[in-house]
Amino acid sequence: MSADFATIPPQSVRRDHSAGVLHIAWHDGLAAAVKYPLVRVACSCARCVDEVTGKRLIDITDIDPLVIAQELQGVGSYAIRIQWSDGHNTGLYTWPQLRALSESSVA
Numbered sequence: 864m865s866a867d868f869a870t871i872p873p874q875s876v877r878r879d880h881s882a883g884v885l886h887i888a889w890h891d892g893l894a895a896a897v898k899y900p901l902v903r904v905a906c907s908c909a910r911c912v913d914e915v916t917g918k919r920l921i922d923i924t925d926i927d928p929l930v931i932a933q934e935l936q937g938v939g940s941y942a943i944r945i946q947w948s949d950g951h952n953t954g955l956y957t958w959p960q961l962r963a964l965s966e967s968s969v970a
């Protein structure tokens with residue numbers, strides 16, 4: 864039931880700078896290691912996605928391949944904010960977004 868993940872947070876979100884990945888573990892056993900640049904490019908803030916058209920304004924070639932998640936910050940009970948080494952920190956990553964990233968990196 865993917866809808867459950869709209870409200871259930873991941874069990875853990877852990878940074879691994881040496882591997883350059885975000886480890887995301889879920890209650891159903893799904894565990895993913897998502898490359899930092901793939902998380903960074905999935906940002907859905909107004910600078911990364913056009914608010915009117917929904918069109919993504921950045922793509923993977925715009926992202927520093929060595930970008931690092933410097934800090935994770937909980938936002939309410941529905942999302943995390945990531946402070947990136949490229950200075951970007953305006954994007955929220957909701958549980959469904961992190962779930963989608965996890966599923967796409969496992970498959």
Ligand SMILES: [Zn+2]
Nearest residue numbers: 906908911954
């Ligand atoms: Zn953004």
